[in-house]
Amino acid sequence: DAKTTQPTSMDCAEGRAxxxxxxxSTISGNEYVYWYRQIHSQGPQYIIHGLKNNETxxxxxxxxxxxxxxxxxxxxxxxxxxxxxxxxxxxxxxxYSTLTxxxxxxxxxxx
Amino acid sequence: xxxxxxxxxxxxxxxxxxxxxxxxxISGHNxxxxxxxxxxxxxxLLIYFxxxxxxDDSGMPEDRFSAKMPNASFxxxxxxxxxxxxxxxxxxxxxxxxxxxxxxxxxxxTVL
Numbered sequence: 767d768a769k770t771t772q773p774t775s776m777d778c779a780e781g782r783a784x785x786x787x788x789x790x791s792t793i794s795g796n797e798y799v800y801w802y803r804q805i806h807s808q809g810p811q812y813i814i815h816g817l818k819n820n821e822t823x824x825x826x827x828x829x830x831x832x833x834x835x836x837x838x839x840x841x842x843x844x845x846x847x848x849x850x851x852x853x854x855x856x857x858x859x860x861x862y863s864t865l866t867x868x869x870x871x872x873x874x875x876x877x
Numbered sequence: 878x879x880x881x882x883x884x885x886x887x888x889x890x891x892x893x894x895x896x897x898x899x900x901x902x903i904s905g906h907n908x909x910x911x912x913x914x915x916x917x918x919x920x921x922l923l924i925y926f927x928x929x930x931x932x933d934d935s936g937m938p939e940d941r942f943s944a945k946m947p948n949a950s951f952x953x954x955x956x957x958x959x960x961x962x963x964x965x966x967x968x969x970x971x972x973x974x975x976x977x978x979x980x981x982x983x984x985x986x987t988v989l
Contacts, residue, residue, distance in 0.1 A: 800977070809881075809968050809980030810920070862932050864910065865978055867920035 770854045775872040778848075781847050784841040788854030791835040798859045799830060801839045803850040804870070810853065813839065817859075844875045879903075881981035883969050889987045895957040898954030898984045901950055910978060911944055911954050912968040920968070926952065927974060959988045 778784040786862040789801065800815040814821055814828045816837075821828045827840040841848055853870040857863050882901040890896055891926040911923040924934040924940050929946045937944070941960070946952040955964055966985050 802978075807983075809970070809983055810978075812977040812979070815977065841924075862925070862927060862974070864922050864925050864933065866922065869919060 770856060770868055772854050772868065772871045774824075774869070775874065778841075778844045778873060778875050780846055780875055780877050781843055784844040784848065784873060784875070786839040786841075786852050786854075786873065787836065788807065788839070789836045790854070791855050793834050793856050794858075796858055797856045799828065799834075799837050800855045800857050800865065801826070802853045802855065802865070802867075803848075804853070805847075805850040809869070813852075815857075834836045844873075846875050846877065849873060881969055881971050881979055882986050883967075883981035885984055886933075886982065887985045887987075889989065890959055891989050892960055893958045895961075896956065896959045896986060896988075897955040898967050898969075898986070900952045900954070900969030900981060902952070902969070903979055904950070906948070906971035906973055906976075906979075908972045908974055909946060909952050910970040910972075911952070912970065912980075913965045913967045914983075916970060923954070923967075956986075959986075961988045964988050 798815050801813040802810045804810045814826050816828045828836045851870040851872050884899045902943045907927040912920050914920045918940050923936045925932050926946045944954045964987050966983040968980050968983045970980040972978045
């Protein structure tokens with residue numbers, strides 16, 4: 767699986783949009799971009815994933831650049847409960863594949 | 878659905894003792910994963926089962942670790958003998974083959 771690069775930490779004010787970047791310049795054509803988050807002392811939680819089109823669900827939006835070398839996870843109105851470590855992972859979506867977690871981005875949402 | 882269920886949530890044991898961690902995956906999921914998380918190494922994949930068969934156990938640290946999946950609704954991770962460096966949070970996750978992983982709440986192991 768391709769490696770990803772994320773900032774170590776980010777801050778966001780409550781109610782504002784949180785934009786978390788991820789670089790995956792070596793991504794292959796059959797690899798998806800997945801985002802997970804881990805709130806302190808809990809198991810990782812799936813957020814969203816995409817191949818090349820932008821995706822949106824009830825939790826977040828995922829913007830993938832046209833060349834697919836980077837992406838941004840957007841939490842449109844961050845709350846204190848969104849404080850967590852956010853992991854960007856690229857993963858082959860066919861056959862047997864696993865999730866390889868990096869260090870992620872620690873997002874701190876403040877009042 | 879109850880989600881992935883792990884037990885025990887916390888385990889404190891002494892070096893040399895056997896430790897067994899248990900996992901019940903989400904019903905209908907055919908893939909199961911065991912991960913370990915420490916401050917130093919982050920989240921590491923230990924072993925991955927598909928349809929109860931181990932597919933990738935390259936992350937199992939050494940022979941002291943073993944994992945089994947006797948049926949689709951139960952898996953165990955055993956450490957024998959345990960060592961202080963095995964102290965970590967152990968997560969179990971399940972999924973459909975190409976779907977997102979659903980994680981349990983983890984088992985926090987402390988080996989004294």
